[in-house]
Structures are given as structure tokens and as C-alpha cells.
Amino acid sequence: MPRNELSGISIKVTPPGKKSKKVIEMSNKYMATTTQTLPVVGYRGQRVYIEDLDGNVYLDYTSGISVTNVGYGNPDLIRKVEDQLHRLWHFAGTDFYAEVYVEAAKLLTDVTPGRFRKRVFYSNSGTESIEAAIKIAKAYTGRNQFIGFIGAFHGRTHGSLAFTASKAQQRKGFFPFMPGVEHVPYPDPYRNPFGIDGYDEPEELVNRVIDYIDSYLFKTYLAPSDVAGILVEPVLGEGGYVVPPKGFLKELKRLGDSHGIPLLVDEVQTGFGRTGKFFASEHFGVAPEVIALAKSIASGIPMGAVVMKEEMDFREKGMHSNTYGGNPIASAACVATIETIRKQNLVKNSEEMGKYMKKRLVELQDKHKEIGDVRGLGLMLAVDFVKNAKTKEADQKLRDRVLENAFKNGLLMLSTGQGAIRIIPPLIINKKQIDEGIETLEKSIRQSL
Ligand SMILES: Cc1ncc(COP(=O)(O)O)c(C=O)c1O
Missing domain, CATH: 3.90.1150.10 (Aspartate Aminotransferase, domain 1)
Structure with missing residues (x-):
């Protein structure tokens, strides 16, 4: 050919x-x-x-659903993956060690928002990154309930599906999901249940959503002291590419901080330059405690990751792990992807x-x-x-x-x-x-x- x-x-x-x-x-x-x-x-x-x-x-105009951010057939990526392929393509990175895992983890902590010390957990997909983020938040806070958003998509396994709420057929027939997720409206400037034109009145829209959580949810049926995390997409992905008003994530973080609730941001679709910043959180001036990643992280070699504040790392060995996490080829592709994004x-x-x-x-x-x-x-x-x-x-x-x-x-x-x-x-x-x-x-x- x-x-x-x-x-x-x-x-x-x-x-x-x-x-x-x-x-x-x-x-x-x-x-x-x-x-x-x-x-x-x-x-x-x-x-x-x-x-x-x-x-x-x-x-x-699909990039394999926002995966091939560096384009198809990038020669640097092929070279790096090929080199790793010939040396070592699997070596249980959760039980043992390899240089390339650490190289990718160090780069991920460098490029993600927040100038604090971080740790990286590797998974194999977006939904697994969300599952890990759920466990990280539960283990760190000792709490077991969550806030999610109507319109969100976080994956299709039972934990992430409990948050997913962008199309009814994604959940239809699969109840019960993981219990303990309360959904609130996302501040969609174009269509929202408050009847506000969010392009004209962005602050009012943010106030309504924050007030819904603070004055309604927290006072009537969800004690904030039970909430392990607020999980949010900085821009809705499957839910319509909805960009919230500028102040939304900061206000959400402020609300969480006032109750000791970590902000878990799903950058699975928005990450790695997709939105014109390395991560979409940067548009909104927030450094989340936990960031879930996948898709473009390794340009199509299956990989996911959770980048978390150092103190949120699992306290004991064996609390969470997997077989493939990271994987040498995926890690090499991750390194090459970040290098390519920077170089080009x-x-x-x-x-x-x-x-x-x-x-x-x-x-x-x-x-x-x-x-x-x-x-x-x-x-x-x-x-x-x-x-x-x-x-x-x-x-x-x-x-x-x-x-x-x-x-x-x-x-x-x-x-x-x-x-x-x-x-x-x-x-x-x-x-x-x-x-x-x-x-x-x-x-x-x-x-x-
Ligand atoms: C924002 C977001 N989170 C999580 C996921 C789930 O990722 P995966 O399909 O790799 O499980 C997706 C997939 O579209 C997504 O867009």
C-alpha cells in the first residue's frame, strides 16, 4: 500500500x-x-x-472523542512508543517500579494547575479515574456522600454512572448505582431551570446554583459534613459543551472550602490543551484538590490518571490498585504527548x-x-x-x-x-x-x- x-x-x-x-x-x-x-x-x-x-x-473534527490532540501519526510519539515497546511493554507498575512511570507522573504534576505537592494514581480510562477519585475523596474525608451536576458525564461504571446525568438512556434500567450522589443544576448560560440568560447575567446564574446548594440542599436533606466531594466538569462534555460563567468554579471551591469538601474536577475531555489552556480549570482560576484525566493523556494508548494534592494520597497500601495502571507503553505515550504539546x-x-x-x-x-x-x-x-x-x-x-x-x-x-x-x-x-x-x-x- x-x-x-x-x-x-x-x-x-x-x-x-x-x-x-x-x-x-x-x-x-x-x-x-x-x-x-x-x-x-x-x-x-x-x-x-x-x-x-x-x-x-x-x-x-472528532479527534477520536478528544483523544488525538497531537494529531494522527506524530513521528515523535511513534518513536517513543516504539522504543518502549521493544524494551518492556508491561511490568505491573502498581507492584513494581519503572523509570517511565515516574517520568510521566512528574510531568503530570508539573502541567496540572496548583503549585502544591501532588501524587498521581494511574488508571486505564476516564471512568476508572472517576472511580479512583471517588475512593480518594471518601478515604481522605471519612465521608461518603457527593454532589454532582445535572448534564454531567463522568463514565458508565456504577460509581461514575451515579454522577452521569447527561442523557436518560445512560442510566435507564441500571439502577441501583452507587448511592449517595445528589444532583444539582449546572449553570448553563443558554438553557437553565432558573430562566436566567446566563450570557447577560453570569453572576446571577452562579449565585442561583451556589445558593441552591448552600441554602437549599445543605439545609434540607444533605448535611455538608457528610459530603466527601463535589465532582464537576469545568466545561460539560457529553452534556452539550456548556461553558459555565467565569466565576462558577471559584465560588464552588469557596463553598467546598468552607465545609471541608474537596473539589474533584473531571478534565477527562477538557484536558491537554483542548480548551486553549493546558487544563480548563485554568480558565476559571482554580487549582482543584483532585483532577481526573484520561482520553488525550496518552494520545489513544488507553490510560487514565488522577492527580491529587499530596495529603489526599491513600494512607495505607492495598486501599486501591490495579494491574495495568500506567503501563510502560501508555506512560511513554503520555510523556511524548506532553512533550509534543509543549514543543509544538x-x-x-x-x-x-x-x-x-x-x-x-x-x-x-x-x-x-x-x-x-x-x-x-x-x-x-x-x-x-x-x-x-x-x-x-x-x-x-x-x-x-x-x-x-x-x-x-x-x-x-x-x-x-x-x-x-x-x-x-x-x-x-x-x-x-x-x-x-x-x-x-x-x-x-x-x-x-
Ligand atoms: C468528562 C468525561 N469524564 C469521563 C468520561 C469517561 O471516560 P471513558 O470513556 O474513558 O471511561 C468521559 C468520556 O467521554 C468524559 O467525557
């Missing part, structure tokens, strides 16, 4: 083509039902492009290209009344389709048609929330590739109306 460069969208056969269809048929026969979205069969990836099995080339200035590129992408999306919104909201930070952006600009009722059908047409036109995107499309390209994207995507998106919207 010739290794020619992928340099632009190129749809040669209507997707899915013959070879792709065969794989999808087999997949439907042998693989479990998950969240299957579009019939694209990945064959290879280069920078921001994905080629399918039939030779179609797509512009990728990808946080800055995410900020700058994010601004450009948002400007282009707002231009689209000006032309199409069906787009009710354009929001996001850095290269974590959403376009929200509505049936009516006044009622803001989500138009899921239109959104799905746009996704389908975009795919056929060579642009890969994913949904988020009830009626939004998320735009999360690799952080190496340039203006030309943004223009290419926006033109394709506009054409796809026109075809879908």
Missing part, C-alpha cells in the same frame, strides 16, 4: 463503500452494541485526516485556531436561524441546532441530518447534548483546514434543511 500523504478531503466512493460495508456487517454480527454513530471504517490517520477502507479521506506550542494553537473557528461558526449562525447557540473554549466548540430561537427547543433531527451529510461530504463530527454538534479537531489544525471544514459544514447544513 503506497504511503502517500493525506492532504485534503477526498470522497471517491459514496461512503460507506464496499469494503467498509463488509466490516460493518461483520461488526454488527460480532460486536456488542455501544454508541455506534457513523458508518466510517478507519484505515489510517495522518495529522487531521482519516482514510477509510475504501480510500475516502475525511477531515476529522499546541495550547497556543488551540487558543488561536479556536478563536478563528468560533468566528467562522458565528458567521454560519448569522446566516442560519436554525443555529441557536455557538459556544465553547479553544478547540472544544459546539453548534446548537434549535427548532425555534425563542424557545431554544433542541432540533435533534436536523442535527443528525447535518452529521450524516457532513460525513458523506468528508467531514467527521460527533453530537453532544440534545441538539448540538461538537467540533474537536486535533490541536495541530491550521486555518486552511478550518476553512475546509467550515465550507463542508455549511454545505451539509444547506443539504439538511
